[in-house]
Amino acid sequence: MRTRRVSDSPILIGVDVGTTNVKAAAYDAGGRTLAVVSRALETSHPQPEWTEYEPQALFDSAADTVRSVVARIESRAITGIAVSSMAETAVPVDAKGHSLRPAIAWHDPRTAPQAAWWEQHLGAEVVYSITGLPILPIFGINKLMWIKEHEPEVYGRIAHWLNIADYIAFRLCGVPATNLSLASRTMALDLRARQWSSELLSACDIAPAILGDLVPSGERIGQVHQAASERTGLPVGTAVMAGAMDHPCGALALGIRQPGDILDSMGTTESILTVLLEPVLTSEMARSGYQQGIHADPDKVYCSGGLYTAGAAVEWVKTLLAGSNSPYADLVDLANVAPPGSGGVFFLPHLRLATPPINDASSRAAFIGLDANTSPSHLIRAVIEGLAYEAQFSIDGLEQLLGFRAERLRAIGGGTRNALQMQVKAALHGRPIEISDVEEATTLGAAILAAVGTEVFPNMDAAVDAMQVSYRNITADDRSGQFYRRSYETVYRDLYRTLAPLHHAVAAMQPV
Structure with missing residues (x-):
């Protein structure tokens, strides 16, 4: 945990709910860190290899981190909050706002039969041409299909299917909204139209209404209500913005928002992400395994690959x-x-x-x-x-499939501390690799969304340019x-x- 004294200038809160930890951080309008708190997340394993998160425990962990951050800053200066999270993990909620079952973790393998169903009935190229995603068990639509098949009584009561960032935002402000960034990881979104795909939802007989209203990242969706204020310490009325998926949030914080920019996020896995102005939904891309989705900068699209074991x-x-x-x-x-x-x-x-x-x-x-x-x-x-x-x-x-040359490569994550690996990467890349000094890029990206949604900055470009982020170059x-x-x-x-x-x-x- 780190803190810094601050004046009454705007304070933005960013929250990141990851696979194993939840972090909350407070930033000033220049992106300087004022406080950071992290908590481990608990999981359960109802069967071997299955992994689930208890929704109340998820919210409690997020609320505890926010409360600890708020206690270390001047809360009256808090302008807004936004939440980023892991993708492909969601909470089914009933009409009264109560969670109906634990959230199935993104990497839980139980949905392999549902993924196989898509292969047999529509095929990988058709699905990719709509969603920009290969057919994989991890995506949200497969989890909904699994619940419908194995827990029909739960499925019948679902009013809202809320991805984790959207669920935390819902608990803060009471408004069920689905941000486009995480929606594009459900394998149910028409990536070009930015609407739920009637073709895919009709094919698997999932009710479109439960997937929710779509909003771009950074849009104001509500304000902190009394109960959430008492739980988190956030002032009543604090603006709550639509969040985004974690990797695009980190990319936003590091200024990865133009074609030719690449983010290399090096952790347990490694995500390599670049930016597109429009989706590229060709058969060749479908066969490649690269995944496309809506950026945290919502006017743009990202394309990502990466190493499953880095x-x-x-x-x-x-x-x-x-x-x-x-x-x-x-x-x-x-x-x-x-x-x-x-x-x-x-x-x-x-x-x-x-x-x-x-x-x-x-x-x-x-x-x-x-x-x-x-x-x-x-x-x-x-x-x-x-x-x-x-x-x-x-x-x-x-570069080959998208027809561009990587002009800027920025790296974040624990892997950047491996000097040998970074030297080899720089030698192979043939251009400098920029390593950021930002320790919590994802929470900073969420804070940028909060800043734009509360009009601390007029647009995303102005917000990103205002962040005081420095880099060191690795060359070979x-x-x-x-x-x-x-x-x-x-x-x-x-x-x-x-x-x-x-x-x-x-x-x-x-x-x-």
């Missing part, structure tokens, strides 16, 4: 070779013992799915190039280099760049294609 892959190799309790710094030191290129060892980091532009659920991770001299340091460095290669592969795919020398680009072009780019037939054969041998 920091998780480093944690995996650390646990495998040194044990789960070994210090992370020791792992990086060991990786630095190995030479660039890891003694000829390459790692394909498909521990969980392939990375766009490859759309292949059967792909597996692999080491190649091992010999009798291969040591743990070679393997660890190969994993770190493999993650950098794979991220560049995804960026190259975006020419020799390093030539080495890694050659390794990438001559070996890594062909690695998936070469190994795919074997991985498909391995997958086919596994028990169902």
